[in-house]
Amino acid sequence: MSEASVVVHADSELLAQAVAARLVVKIIDAQAERGHADIVLTGGRIAAAAHRAVGALPARDAVDWSRVDVWWGDERFLPAGHPDRNETQAREALLDSLPLDPARIHPMPPSDAPDTGDDPEAAAAAYAAALAAAARPGTATLPHFDVLMLGVGEDGHVASIFPEHPVGYETRPVSAVRGSPKPPPVRLTLTRPAINTAEEVWLVAAGPDKARAVGVALSGAGPVQVPAAGVHGVGRTIWQLDRAAAAEVKSTFRSLR
Numbered sequence: 703m704s705e706a707s708v709v710v711h712a713d714s715e716l717l718a719q720a721v722a723a724r725l726v727v728k729i730i731d732a733q734a735e736r737g738h739a740d741i742v743l744t745g746g747r748i749a750a751a752a753h754r755a756v757g758a759l760p761a762r763d764a765v766d767w768s769r770v771d772v773w774w775g776d777e778r779f780l781p782a783g784h785p786d787r788n789e790t791q792a793r794e795a796l797l798d799s800l801p802l803d804p805a806r807i808h809p810m811p812p813s814d815a816p817d818t819g820d821d822p823e824a825a826a827a828a829y830a831a832a833l834a835a836a837a838r839p840g841t842a843t844l845p846h847f848d849v850l851m852l853g854v855g856e857d858g859h860v861a862s863i864f865p866e867h868p869v870g871y872e873t874r875p876v877s878a879v880r881g882s883p884k885p886p887p888v889r890l891t892l893t894r895p896a897i898n899t900a901e902e903v904w905l906v907a908a909g910p911d912k913a914r915a916v917g918v919a920l921s922g923a924g925p926v927q928v929p930a931a932g933v934h935g936v937g938r939t940i941w942q943l944d945r946a947a948a949a950e951v952k953s954t955f956r957s958l959r
């Protein structure tokens with residue numbers, strides 16, 4: 703398991719810009735190394751700000767967007783185009799402005815998909831099949847994720863893995879989530895074993911409401927109690943925070959910007 707590093711930025715705007723810059727460089731490096739890149743997006747407010755920041759970066763043109771596969775770490779199980787879907791928000795904030803190959807954008811199924819309909823378990827299985835179809839040679843179920851981004855909830859949830867929820871024990875790569883404590887109640891999520899195959903996992907959090915969850919997650923909490931404590935990249939795990947979110951992080955971890 704990789705050691706986590708923590709990078710703290712002065713405020714949420716700088717954090718979003720730094721995440722965006724880091725993402726563009728990561729994609730450029732992955733394309734140089736492998737010919738293409740697989741990135742996993744997250745939802746939430748700081749993710750939306752980072753997506754907008756990528757769109758505003760001149761260096762975005764150094765990426766060959768036609769060779770980027772876009773996946774999601776979780777989704778709110780709602781009809782296609784619903785404004786609360788993580789996919790809808792990412793498309794509006796960034797994806798619609800990039801020359802991506804539509805066949806390489808892989809949203810989790812909506813609740814009105816023609817094949818899986820309003821059945822979240824069927825939708826989770828369909829997403830698992832899409833991931834398996836793109837699996838790297840020699841592995842059965844998942845692509846090589848160059849970078850997988852995660853927001854962090856006030857309760858310490860990541861993706862749609864909520865504290866003490868049965869999904870915290872799931873071993874399949876994708877799961878339906880019923881009874882989410884945060885609306886909407888039905889969601890889809892990559893599970894902890896799937897997340898932990900990514901080369902880099904970035905946990906991104908801003909604002910004072912996240913300080914407690916971040917501090918506890920970095921203090922050795924259990925992964926079912928505090929899901930943010932249980933995720934890591936194979937190569938790197940990077941917590942990218944603003945000062946407010948980092949307020950309860952022990953000083954040994956902090957690298958102030």
Ligand SMILES: O=C1O[C@H](COP(=O)(O)O)[C@@H](O)[C@H](O)[C@H]1O
Pocket residue numbers: 744745746747748749776777778788852853854855856860861862884
């Ligand atoms: O519902 C969700 O919330 C988290 C965190 O969102 P934030 O607005 O508090 O930053 C997000 O990471 C997750 O993808 C999303 O589905």
